[in-house]
């Protein structure tokens with residue numbers, strides 16, 4: 001193989017190769033060997049819930065017998081979806097977002113990750129007027145998947161969040177309102193619930209930010225992969241509505257369909273039109289399977305029932321179980337720990353303030369024992385100031401079986417116990 005040289009590799013490609021966050025996480029998922037000792041608390045795969053799988057299998061049966069199967073398999077969609085599906089989604093989603101959406105406000109993508117790789121580059125980098133604009137992440141840690149999506153380097157901006165102690169072994173990140181500067185900003189992006197922390201930013205905080213972004217016509221991107229209306233893992237917070245100035249993204253992945261790769265964007269018609277150009281160039285077309293499944297799920301109005309009666313109770317129970325398992329192991333081993341208030345989503349964000357090695361090293365020590373977690377240092381793009389949480393936090397999923405969580409908690413506690421500062 002001819003080696004890549006400095007004159008045959010772009011700066012962008014070089015930067016992509018150096019960054020190991022989302023790639024390392026997804027490769028961990030793909031490298032699973034099926035060994036019985038493997039404990040997979042790393043990636044963002046949803047749980048396999050038989051009742052949910054049966055609903056999706058029924059969609060497949062319907063599609064398999066439908067004459068439109070020929071079209072599903074044999075025809076391209078328009079880049080961001082055919083008008084029929086976009087109109088259906090606009091009509092179905094309107095009441096869920098308190099808005100009268102039209103088809104020209106809807107775009108489908110091959111997963112919401114795919115949509116973000118375009119959205120973030122529409123609103124950051126060199127602008128038509130020559131200025132350089134950044135993506136403000138109002139609270140970090142924020143989703144690992146945004147970090148390397150900007151084509152330009154140094155496109156993210158973040159400040160230390162406020163850290164609020166909320167109880168014994170509990171804390172929460174809050175919006176740093178004293179340092180909210182929009183002068184270099186081209187867009188503001190946040191996930192709600194937040195991956196990795198499970199934070200659910202209040203509507204009051206979002207309105208506070210929007211009051212400021214609106215004055216400067218800065219779009220607010222709200223990633224609802226775990227949010228309303230499906231899977232709606234938002235705890236006791238209110239749902240998000242659509243307003244002019246917001247771009248919302250939904251995903252079919254966290255309801256249990258990550259393999260289908262469907263993301264839905266809701267925005268103003270101009271942004272959607274730009275997305276259509278991007279999609280044509282980058283994808284030609286959105287895949288058919290997701291939109292055909294969506295048609296069935298929306299027409300039968302299945303997702304509200306699924307979210308309320310199956311997904312939410314399932315993940316609530318899992319969360320309580322995981323917390324009790326991990327806390328009991330931590331306490332047994334005398335671990336110094338703090339857990340971010342898990343308000344939504346399906347991750348625990350855990351801090352080990354007395355850890356004597358970095359979280360990245362901890363990840364490797366765990367991986368050596370076949371325990372997969374995610375090191376927290378990846379989740380702070382744009383943060384240039386010192387913040388101890390970048391070095392002593394980890395993320396883990398609680399979507400796994402009780403027995404696997406228990407083994408994982410035991411191994412993690414043993415490793416952390418042998419790498420704590422002496423005062424502990």
Ligand SMILES: Cc1ncc(COP(=O)(O)O)c(C=O)c1O
Pocket residue numbers: 044110111112113114143145191194195223225226250251252253258261262263
């Ligand atoms: C917050 C958040 N946004 C977006 C995505 C991307 O999801 P998908 O591309 O599967 O829709 C994920 C996946 O883990 C996520 O956690």
